[in-house]
Amino acid sequence: MNPEVNRASDPDPNGDVILVVSPPKQPRAYAPSRLYSDEEAGVVRYRASSKHLSLASQYFEKRLKKEWGEGEELQKNGWIEMDVPDTDPEAFSILLDLMHCRTQEVPISVIFDELVELAVQVDYFKCHGVLGLYPARWIEPLKAKRPNTYCDETVKWIFVSGVFNDCELYASVTCLAIRQSKDFINTLDLRIPLAVTGEPI
Template sequence: MDKPFHEIDPDGDIILVLRHPNASFADWDETREDVSEPLPNHSNISSIAGSAPPQPVAGPAPEDGPPAPVDDGPEADDADHTDPSEIQFRLSSKHLVSASPFFKKALRGPWKEGHSVTSDGYRYIDAEEWDPDALLIVMQIIHGRNWSVPRSVSLEILAKIAVLVDYYNCHEAVHIFSEIWIKTLEGQVPAECSRELILWLGISRVFSSAEIFTVMTRTAIRQSQRPLPTLGLPAMESIIGERNRWIGS
């Protein structure tokens, strides 16, 4: 194939087609001016987390509608695989279904396509705009390719992984690695309102990191008198909405 291709499972029966990868992510308005006094910078989260931190808000239940477009493969007039804005992943339906209720619905639910296998022997699933590195890491974890999974990632990649985990509902599969990644980054949590704080809120909510969640929500309440943006992150809508209602009351 001419397009970028990741063979996660050599015997896989699924081709996930990532279209328009590397879309803009969590854009922050640099003109924001929050008047506040920063809290002391803490490298030890537990030192300011307080007692009995509340558990993060649970994620939304899967919707009843179709969770993802599932194709019967490329159309006859789409045989040219030279689109540079497309990346393919060869995956195992068995692993996907086991790790993700999202993929279970897509591949086994009532919305699956009538022809499960195309003429080339694969079933195609579409995805759009994800970060390909974050998606690759999540798929490596789901498929048990642990030696290929990095033990440390940047805050940016971790936030993108959190969005994928929340979207595909594969929290349990990624849980152990998320604890490792968070541990390596928790000394860098911000002490004032910033884009990084919003990313940490999303990360701690998705991965149920109660201590970091408590610290970040406390900072968000104390350090800004303005409504905070969700940065387009679905996991942040309920959290930021609750905080903004509190500020406005």
């Protein structure tokens, strides 16, 4: 086992996977003002459980299969170090806590930018099943503040409501975008369905 000091922030202090998480090097289109300071830009390491990761996330399930090099190394050595690049460490730590059933560490409220980042990571790591009621708790206090005219924030709400399966909210914000946009909808590098991003009606 890798001789790394256990930390209270590790999802599993005795886990067999060391996740090496590095934040994006450039601002994302959906968060152009999010610049990482020199301190934040450093790599963050988390010790986690391969079983929890595989059960919670289709992404990690695939990477940890023995048919892949990383899965083979895990089987051979009993532990593995995995790079997780271009990933906001703070949002990722929340998902790791959910994957490892550490619900006491999961915030009951987040700001909108954090909500968008969480949705991006849930979509990428395919870990919708561990969320429970948290998305509804996060979304509810923010819904009243969403814009009533089309703008970039509307696009983010389309993505968030789609990822977190809030059908009523999704219908509302997509209708707003389709009716008010004067050109093709700028997806901000978010995975927005083509039915929404096409020419406005």
